[in-house]
Amino acid sequence: MYNASDLRKGLKIKLDHEPYIITEFNFVKPGKGQALYRCKLRNMVTGSQFERTFRAADTFGPADLREKKMQYLYSEEGKYYFMDSENYEQVFLSADQIGEAKNYLIDNTVVEILFFEDKPLEVSLPNFVDLTVVKAEPWAKGDSVTGNTKPVTLQTGYQLQVPPFIEEGEKIRVDTRSGEYITRVKD
């Protein structure tokens, strides 16, 4: 159980049978009055946000969340399918739930899926993924106008800026947290 005084940004709690994450938190206390804990909460299933003020005496349960390693299979009609490689059970996440992660998912990528009870909520990617460049402009030596980077497209359709020496067909490592190029990868 959590007390109101345990509340802080990022804490995941269960309210009315739903998991919520605290996205903003402030402690307020009128002059001679009681302590209040003002929170912005985001429902981790529906994504809806609202504000709520708790008092010192309020208590909550932790949200029953667990992570499971799963393999990305494919996407179809805005649904992204994943499989548990132990029992072959499949789950899907919607495009909204996937968000930016779609830029880094290729077949068989192993990810962590966060579940609330039996509902999959979100995906966490490895910090670095290796992806193939499918489209790149050729590099014109001595071309100073284009600067130190050029745009390329990866096999997932994601576009990013890379150093000019990267060519089509090469594999590069991308940081999934920043979306930035890290290095060239030799197979």
Added chain:
Amino acid sequence: MIPVAENISPGSRIKPAMEDGRVLARRRDALWRRDRMIRAIRRFFSDRCYLEVETPYRITAPAPESHIDAVASSNWFLHTSPELCMKRLLAAGYPRIFQICKCFREGERGSCHLPEFTMLEWYHQGIDYRILMEECEELVTSVASDLGCGEVIHYQGKEIALQKPREMLSVREAFECYSPLSLAESLEREKFDEIMACYIAPHMGERQPTFLYDYPVYSSTLTRTKKEDPSVEERFELYMGGMEIANGSSELADVDEQRLRFKRARQFRRLQGKKVYPQPERFLEVLPTMPEAAGMALGVDRLAMIFTDLPAIDDVVTFTPEYI
């Protein structure tokens, strides 16, 4: 009990020395301005023949307030405000005293709260809360002028005009203007504090300093009840930029009434499972000799936020608890 240190994300501890240097360097301008502000406060009181005093931080018995928790220091407590000791000085014949000191309150940490913060507290014999409001206003104007602020100060995108007339609003009027519930309803449903904090405070002092006055007899324990209207107490708060800066009142000098109020606060604390502090007997013994007076407690850190145009109390102090 909030062990504040637990609220730190592990990442913020990666390179403490570098982080320390960066954070402290960033605060240089704010700390210089805070220093000038505190000098201006001292000058104001010194010009008005106030005696600057120091009272002990460690005391045997803090005032039994319903919602203020003291930090224990072996068998004693760190004071939550210097009120009781200053009133004993008042009772001993010191007519005008002020103090700038640290106060300690358990479990208070937010964008405008620190568990260890700086308070300016002053007492003035022979006046009531109405005159105290004027004195408080003069202090703010005088500090602003010492800081070279002119008549309008800017706080977080708001323009706060310092020239008279000041804005005055009774708590009842404030509820009529901004609250979804009436004052009576909010008291009955125990929503008074929530409405104050969430609906009313953000509007207070938006365009000029606002004095919110005549609080319902509800939670303060050391304030005189208004003769003409026993449902309210002679207490006010000063707001600037939506933030409570100071709290002042005509002081309660009736010892029987004071004992009763302490008893109620102690009962409340017992029922809430909070620590019940020893009775401050020495204070109660001298209370009958305390002259009529009004007293004010002002959050120095918060006033520094206003005069530096910074949004968080962290920005105007040297160290916050997370970095100690």
